[in-house]
Amino acid sequence: MKVAVLGSGVIGVTSAYYLARAGHEVVVYDRQSGPALETSFANAGEVSPGYASPWAAPGIPQKAIRWLLMKHAPLILRPKPDAAMVAWVWRMLLNCTAERYAVNKRRMVRLAEYSRDKLIELRAATGIRYDERMQGTLQLFRTQKQLDGIGKDVEVLKRDGVPFEVLDPEGCVAAEPALAKVRELIRGGLRLPNDETGDCYKFTVVLTDLARELGVEFKYDTQVQQLRFTPDRIEGVQTASGLETADIYIVAFGSYTPAFVKPLGLQVPVYPVKGYSLTIPIVDESRAPVSTIMDETYKIAITRLGDRIRVGGMAEISGFSKDLPPPRRDTLAQSVTDLFGGAGNLEAATFWSGLRPMTPDGTPVIGKTSYKNLLLNTGHGTLGWTMACGSAQVIADIASDRTPDIEVGDLALSRYG
Incomplete structure (x- = not known):
């Protein structure tokens, strides 16, 4: 299937890489001139599950x-x-209650530990270096x-x-x-x-090159304006240069995700x-x-x-x-x-x-929405670098209609009702 990934921070690029490794045709869109030039650029450098x-x-x-x-x-x-x-x-x-804290921390640690394991696998498979x-x-x-x-x-x-x-x-x-x-x-x-620890920017830049080797196309300097949609599907993404179509669309716009999907009637509390x-x-x-x-x-x-x-x-x-x-x-x-x-x-x-x-509960929003071919991978807060590889594997599994290795039902937007 053809997958459009919107956003090329560490979350968008890792998503693209894992989707391509799963056999999908992937195109990444971003208004910046290259990868990881916003929130991923100079973060604290921790991979701390x-x-x-x-x-x-x-x-x-x-x-x-x-x-x-x-x-x-x-x-x-x-x-x-x-x-x-x-x-x-x-x-x-x-x-801010003991009960909610325990629930939220458990699911965050579950995803973060899984992500660290995926990063170790990725490093062994590719030899990627990033300080x-x-x-x-x-x-x-x-x-x-x-x-x-x-x-x-x-x-x-x-x-x-x-x-x-x-x-x-x-x-x-x-x-x-x-x-x-x-x-x-x-x-x-x-x-x-x-x-x-490691340099998130260096990691994302090198992973971009590895994704290109798998066939991922990166369309930088591309202003993504809006999604075209029917009541239950996305029909295309409107860019400054025209309408782009895919089978599946993944929004990884970080803090800009809520405003982007609001016209679809989706309320993302990021x-x-x-x-x-x-x-x-x-x-x-x-x-x-x-x-x-x-x-x-x-x-x-x-x-x-x-x-x-x-x-x-x-x-x-x-x-x-x-x-x-x-x-x-x-x-x-x-x-x-x-x-x-x-x-x-x-x-x-x-x-x-x-x-x-x-997000108000600390856990990112990963998974399906009410639109059949629209997925979200956003809201990682201070832990985007820590959770990137695990989140990408989860989103690739969901896009491929495979059951992820970890429980992910409580990561989706639906947890907010």
């Missing part, structure tokens, strides 16, 4: 109030008259209260069979030797030894949550991280990518703004300077922002 957790969790409403008052706040709210923003925040708050490292992720706690609060996450990790280590300060230093210089800041850590990153050239290897550290105080990830350090984080609810306020840069710089001061040249750092497509 064990940290696949919904932001909606017990206690978050109370923490959010404190965060909003912090100088280096992990959460920033810039209110505006936006009904979609209000509705999304309200639905997220409804998921990858397989040295785990360390969640770092600066206060005893943070360390004491990991119980609910540890319970889920145990239940799902995810290997983990609870570390004292000396254990944290053993995992990340450069932390020896700031041992007094550390109360403990939670380490997931099976997590990975909203952009803005994140920021710094990419810093390393000048002192001895002071640099060897893998990924999650700074729990600032909710920031500090990741080693080859000869660079990627510092990414924060959650800003501000619509589709892509501005780069200096205070956000200061927060990233504060975290990395605290823990790895002198490792990189901050003056030469690149400052970036991207729009993470978030």
